[in-house]
Each structure stands twice: as structure tokens, then as C-alpha cells.
Amino acid sequence: KRNLASRYAARAAELKCSPAPRMPVKGFLGFGRLIESIKATNAERGPQYVVSAIDSEMGRNVHTVVVPIADYELIATRDPANVQAMLATKSxxxxxxxxxNASWRPLFGDxxxxxxxxxxxxxxxxxxxxxTKDQINDLDLIERHVQQLFDAIDRSSSRVPSEAGKGWTPALDLQPLFxxxxxxxxxxLIYGYSVHSQNPRSRVALPTLPGLAQPDRENIGTHMDAGKAWVETRGALWKYRWLLPTKQFSKHCAAVHAYAQWFVQLRLQRGDGYLDGIREDTGQDSGSRYILLDELAKATRxxxxxxxxxxxxxTAGRDTTASLIGWIFYFLARHPRVFEKLRAEVLAEFPKPEGIEFRALRDKIPYMTSVINEALRVAPVIPLNERVAIRDTVLPRGGGPKGDEPMFVAEGQQVLIPTFAMTRREDLWGDDAEEFRPERWEEEGGGGGGGRKRxxxxxxxxxxxxxxxxxxxxxxxAAYVVVRLLQRYDGIANAEEPADAPMRFHHTIENRSGSGVQVRLHEA
Ligand code: HEM
Structure with missing residues (x-):
């Protein structure tokens, strides 16, 4: 070990690098830090833990640290220059x-x-x-599911007859609906057949495939969620993940595989007639429709x-987008001024449900872009990312007493990229970095509209x-769904109790609000 350390020291000196500050070792055999972070994740403040640990133990001006954990070391950096090097310039x-790879593969494969x-x-x-294909932005498809969302909200509302006719829905949690x-x-979009979790009665009968049971459309969402929670814990425990039992995880993996496998077999059997088959089964015109499985099957069988x-x-597409839409409504419910301003912009550009186009959603409602950016800044959907050095390399900053000298990173060393911590830095975002304020994106250097890009x-x-x-x-x-909800509802109220409860991050790869999105909506 000493030989290795001196080799690294020599290499670091050769590359004119200085060491980064080390956080103190914690707990029995150095496991304390791991235990603290798992506890924080379970208490739904995992991303905040990274910020508070660095701020309180190392100082607010320290942005890159070495974290000793048991018998290995992790680097954590909230310095954008280092992140740019890892993701882009020295990728x-x-x-x-x-x-x-090792934590995810059993559930989702390679x-x-x-x-x-x-x-x-x-x-x-x-x-x-x-x-790059335009068809992927199929707004008609999204509209059909937005209609089902409206129905789901109406069903929740009609459970409280005394509220009927007053215009306000009773308190409801929008998050699971999203x-x-x-x-x-x-x-x-991926398989051509929706699971219709919003309204199981919309499910169409599926053809019979010899030797394969029908896919479990009822429970696929639950299996994905539960499987991902295991993936998160496996990732956090990393090389100690063998300590975890595997029976439950294996059950969720098998169910998720069986679900996807069924459609793959159907596509392989039907060949080029896959879209025609969907049209016959669902009664929907899929003549010009785009289905990802169908396209991929043209490249591999x-x-x-x-x-x-x-x-x-x-998994990349479903949970992330639901989390984002959920956080947008979480913030709108707490910021009536933003709600009013956004709704006025939306109605000026899109007074009615018809004729909403992809390009107009992107270019014609700049305040919507600011609201989306601000939600992503205050509650990043993916608050933690990571990379590993695949050869000895150098990060541009983090070394030396001021953290502004290059630092050496040995092959195999892991780096935590706490994106949440970067968007909380007051020196980068101002004294109000904690606040939800979409207008910051319209200001000089804010990154929105005409300003400098972030x-x-x-x-x-x-x-x-x-x-x-x-x-x-x-x-x-996200913009389409928000537009459609703002057309339908002209008021939103925060229904969480207590109303000023701190934000909670329920983190299973992506994060969602730990207290849900508890609101009341007023029908326009
Ligand atoms: C709010 C929504 C979303 C957020 C915040 C988000 C965030 C991210 C992030 C942070 C990464 C990079 C991971 C890394 O650096 O290792 C990523 C990768 C990826 N995302 Fe998204 N995503 C979103 C929605 C989607 C959707 C809707 C799709 C597809 C339908 C998608 C497909 C992908 C794919 C395929 C990758 C992997 C790229 C690669 O590793 O080469 N994402 N996403």
C-alpha cells in the first residue's frame, strides 16, 4: 500500500498537483460516513446531507474534498470546473x-x-x-393521457360530495397521478401498448403468445419502484452490496424482465406488421406512429x-419526467404570484386546448422555461451523479490550500458529483440560492432567454x-402538461400540513418530494 502511495505522490508531483483536503474518518472502521449518508437518505434529506457535511466540517468555501470511507476513498466535488473536465473536456x-453497472444490471440489463x-x-x-426524430414528440399521444389525468383528478374530487360545485377540489396528492x-x-411510446395505470378499464385485450404469460400491466410500476429502491441501496453500499439479501430484489427484476420480454417477443413474431397489429388491437390509428421497440428492432433482433x-x-424517461412535473406543482402551490404570472403567459399564447405545437412550447412561453429551470435548480431530479477515473488523471481544481490548484486522481478512484450542492452555492447563485425565484433566469447572466448560458x-x-x-x-x-392543467385550473393552494414543512427528497436514483404534492385546485 505504501509503495502505491509513494508512486501516486511521485506522479502527482510530476503533474504539478497538490492534495485536496480530507474529511475526518468517522465511526467504527471508517463506516460512519456511509451509515450517516444512508440514514440521511432514509430520512429524505440525502442531497442536503452532502451540503451540510462539507459546509460544517470543511467550510463553505471548500468545494472539493477527499472522503475516507472504510478501506477506500471517495472524492466529492461541487466545483463546476472539475465537473466539466469529467463530463466533457477530459471525458x-x-x-x-x-x-x-453492477447495481442496475440485474433490473434493467445492459x-x-x-x-x-x-x-x-x-x-x-x-x-x-x-x-432526433420529430415523431418522438407526439403531443396527440400525450393529450390522450392528460385526459385520463383530468379524469383521475375528477375521481379524487368526487369522493368528497360536500365540496362538489364550489370549484375547489379537496386536498389531493398530484405526485402519484403524475x-x-x-x-x-x-x-x-416504447411498446405501443400503454399499461393504463390511470384507468385500467382502458386496457385492451392482448393477443396470446404461446408459452408466455400475459404481461402484468397492473403491477409493473410497483415492481419498477421497488426494484429501483434496491438499486439505490446497492449503489450506496457499492462493494459491500453482497451484505444485502437478494430474494425480494430478484423477484422485482424477474417481473420487470417478463413484462418487457413479452412485447419483445410480440415484435419479433409480428415483424414489420407490429404497428398494424397495434392498430387492430387498440383501435387507434398507429399508421404513422412512432414506437421505440419497433424502430430498435429494425437495428437488432x-x-x-x-x-x-x-x-x-x-426508467430514464418515466420517473424523471414525473418527478419534474411534480416539483413544478409543488413550487406553484407555494408561490401564487408565480402561478398567476405563468398562467397569464400560458393563456395569452394558448387560449384553448387545440393547436398547441411543439415549437411554440419551446420558444413562445419563456417564463415557462424559467419556471422549469428553477424547479430543476432548487430540486434537481438527479441530485447526485458519479464518475470513476479509468486512468491516472488530473482534475483542474481542488488541490492546495485555496482549492484552486490541480489535483491528482488515481485510476479507479470514484468521484461523487453532487449536482444539488452546485445549485445551492451562494457564490454562484446569489444570497437567495435557497429560494424558488424563476425571475433569476431572466436576469443578466441568468441563463434564460437572451442572457448568458449557464x-x-x-x-x-x-x-x-x-x-x-x-x-x-x-x-x-412537462411544458405541455403544465399548460393543459393551467388552462383547466385558475387557482392552486398548498394543502400540506404544516404548510411550511421543509422540503423532503425521496431519493431512489431520481428524487421526488417525500411529502408528495398536496394541493387543492380551483376549476376555471
Ligand atoms: C426531467 C427529466 C429528465 C432528467 C432530469 C434527466 C436527467 C438525465 C441525466 C442527469 C442524465 C445523465 C446521467 C449521467 O451523467 O450519467 C441522463 C441521461 C439519459 N437520459 Fe435523461 N433525464 C430526463 C428525461 C429523460 C427522458 C424523457 C428520456 C427518454 C425518453 C431520457 C433518456 C436518457 C438517456 C437514454 C440517458 C443516458 C445517456 C447516456 O448515458 O449516454 N431522459 N438524463
Whole structure:
């Protein structure tokens, strides 16, 4: 070990690097830090824990630290220059950690989100072209599911007859409704058949496949959620994940696989007639429709690859977008002024449900863009990311007494990228960094409209070579759903008790509000 340390020291000196500050070792055998962070995640303040640990133990001006945990060391950096180096300018020296692949693979298989190295390059080349196609932004498809969302809200409201006719819905939690809606949208977009979790009566009968049981449309969302919670814990425990029992996790993995496998088999059997078959089964005109599985099957017929790639997109696309829409309404309910201003903009551009177009959603409602950005800043959907050095390399900052000298990183060393901590830095965002204030995006240097673009301190969709492929799709879908809800409702009230309860982050890869999105809505 000493030989290794002196080799690293020599290499660091050669590269003119200085060491970064080390956080104190904590707890029995150094496991204290791991236990603290797992406890914080369970208490729904995992992202906040990273900020408070660095601020209180190292100081608010320290942005890159070495964290000793048991028998390994983690680097944590909230310095945008270092993040830019890892994700973009020196990305050849970095990859996602082995922990991501090893923790995720049992559930979703090897796909664009989970794989590393050459396997990732292959996956990205396979799925990337799909995201440049206009058809992926199919607003008619989204509208059908928004209608079901309205029905679901109405059903919740009619449970309290005394409230009927007063215009206000009773208190309801919008968050699970958004998760159901995005599950319905994403399963339809990927496989051609929605699970219709919002309204199971909308499900169509599926054909019979010899030797394969019908897919479990009822429970797929639950299996995905439960499986992901295991993935999160497996990732946090990293090399100690063998301590975890596997029976429950394996059950969820098998159910998720069986679900995707069924559609893959159907596509392989039907071949080029897949879209026609969907049209016959669902009665919907899918003549010109775009279905991801159908497109991918033109490039590969490997059933495991098709299963894994579609499941990767299902998880990347579904939960993230639901989380974002949920947080937007969480903040709107607490900021009536923002609600009024946004609604006025929406109604001026889109007075009625018809004729809402993709390009107008992107370009014609700038305050919506500011609201979406601000929600992503205050409550980043992916608050923690990571990378590992795949060769000895250098980060531009973090070393030396002021943290402004380069630091050496040895091959195999893991780096935590707490994006949440970057968007909380007052020196980058101002004294009101904690506050939800969309107007900051309209100000000089704010990053919105005509202002300067934000750099690597704001990377809700990642950056560089592994940047999110679904960013535009997610932004459009979120904007569309918000527009449609603001057309229908002219008032929103926060129904959480107590009303000023602190934000809670329920973190299973993406984060959602731990207290849900408890609101009352007023029908226009
Ligand atoms: C609010 C919504 C979303 C957020 C915040 C988000 C965020 C992210 C982030 C941070 C990454 C980078 C991960 C990394 O650096 O390792 C990523 C990657 C990815 N996202 Fe998204 N995403 C969203 C929606 C979507 C949607 C709707 C889709 C697809 C339909 C999608 C597909 C992907 C894919 C395929 C990757 C993997 C790219 C790669 O590793 O090469 N995302 N996303």
C-alpha cells in the first residue's frame, strides 16, 4: 500500500498537483460516513446531507474534498470546473462507476444508461438516432393521457360530495397521478401498448403468445419502484452490496424482465406488421406512429438487447419526467404570484386546448422555461451523479490550500458529483440560492432567454458525452402538461400540513418530494 502511495505522490508531483483536503474518518472502521449518508437518505434529506457535511466540517468555501470511507476513498466535488473536465473536456479519462453497472444490471440489463466503455458507445449509437426524430414528440399521444389525468383528478374530487360545485377540489396528492401518467405515456411510446395505470378499464385485450404469460400491466410500476429502491441501496453500499439479501430484489427484476420480454417477443413474431397489429388491437390509428421497440428492432433482433435497451429508456424517461412535473406543482402551490404570472403567459399564447405545437412550447412561453429551470435548480431530479477515473488523471481544481490548484486522481478512484450542492452555492447563485425565484433566469447572466448560458454549475440533464438524450422530449412533455392543467385550473393552494414543512427528497436514483404534492385546485 505504501509503495502505491509513494508512486501516486511521485506522479502527482510530476503533474504539478497538490492534495485536496480530507474529511475526518468517522465511526467504527471508517463506516460512519456511509451509515450517516444512508440514514440521511432514509430520512429524505440525502442531497442536503452532502451540503451540510462539507459546509460544517470543511467550510463553505471548500468545494472539493477527499472522503475516507472504510478501506477506500471517495472524492466529492461541487466545483463546476472539475465537473466539466469529467463530463466533457477530459471525458476520455472517465466513465460511470462500476457500481452503476453492477447495481442496475440485474433490473434493467445492459443499456445506454447503465453500461460502460465500448458497450455504452454501442448502446448510445443504437438509441441516439431515435431522439432526433420529430415523431418522438407526439403531443396527440400525450393529450390522450392528460385526459385520463383530468379524469383521475375528477375521481379524487368526487369522493368528497360536500365540496362538489364550489370549484375547489379537496386536498389531493398530484405526485402519484403524475407517475401513473408518465408510466402510461412511456409504455405506449416504447411498446405501443400503454399499461393504463390511470384507468385500467382502458386496457385492451392482448393477443396470446404461446408459452408466455400475459404481461402484468397492473403491477409493473410497483415492481419498477421497488426494484429501483434496491438499486439505490446497492449503489450506496457499492462493494459491500453482497451484505444485502437478494430474494425480494430478484423477484422485482424477474417481473420487470417478463413484462418487457413479452412485447419483445410480440415484435419479433409480428415483424414489420407490429404497428398494424397495434392498430387492430387498440383501435387507434398507429399508421404513422412512432414506437421505440419497433424502430430498435429494425437495428437488432437480439431479444435480450431489445429488452434491456427499452427498459433503460423506460426508467430514464418515466420517473424523471414525473418527478419534474411534480416539483413544478409543488413550487406553484407555494408561490401564487408565480402561478398567476405563468398562467397569464400560458393563456395569452394558448387560449384553448387545440393547436398547441411543439415549437411554440419551446420558444413562445419563456417564463415557462424559467419556471422549469428553477424547479430543476432548487430540486434537481438527479441530485447526485458519479464518475470513476479509468486512468491516472488530473482534475483542474481542488488541490492546495485555496482549492484552486490541480489535483491528482488515481485510476479507479470514484468521484461523487453532487449536482444539488452546485445549485445551492451562494457564490454562484446569489444570497437567495435557497429560494424558488424563476425571475433569476431572466436576469443578466441568468441563463434564460437572451442572457448568458449557464455553465456546468447547472447540469440537470448531465453534460458532455453522456448528456441526457431525452432532454427536449422531457421539457416539452412537462411544458405541455403544465399548460393543459393551467388552462383547466385558475387557482392552486398548498394543502400540506404544516404548510411550511421543509422540503423532503425521496431519493431512489431520481428524487421526488417525500411529502408528495398536496394541493387543492380551483376549476376555471
Ligand atoms: C426531467 C427529466 C429528465 C432528467 C432530469 C434527466 C436527467 C438525465 C441525466 C442527469 C442524465 C445523465 C446521467 C449521467 O451523467 O450519467 C441522463 C441521461 C439519459 N437520459 Fe435523461 N433525464 C430526463 C428525461 C429523460 C427522458 C424523457 C428520456 C427518454 C425518453 C431520457 C433518456 C436518457 C438517456 C437514454 C440517458 C443516458 C445517456 C447516456 O448515458 O449516454 N431522459 N438524463
Amino acid at each position: 476520455a479519462d472517465w466513465d460511470v462507476g462500476e457500481a452503476r 443499456g445506454v444508461f447503465t453500461s460502460r466503455g465500448e458497450a455504452w458507445k454501442h448502446s448510445r449509437a443504437l438509441v441516439r438516432p431515435q431522439f 407517475y401513473n401518467m408518465t408510466l402510461d405515456i412511456t409504455t405506449e 437480439d431479444p435480450v438487447e431489445l429488452r434491456s435497451q427499452t427498459l433503460n429508456i423506460l 455553465g456546468f454549475e447547472f447540469i440537470p440533464f448531465g453534460g458532455g458525452v453522456r448528456q441526457c438524450l431525452g432532454q427536449q422530449f422531457a421539457r416539452t412533455k
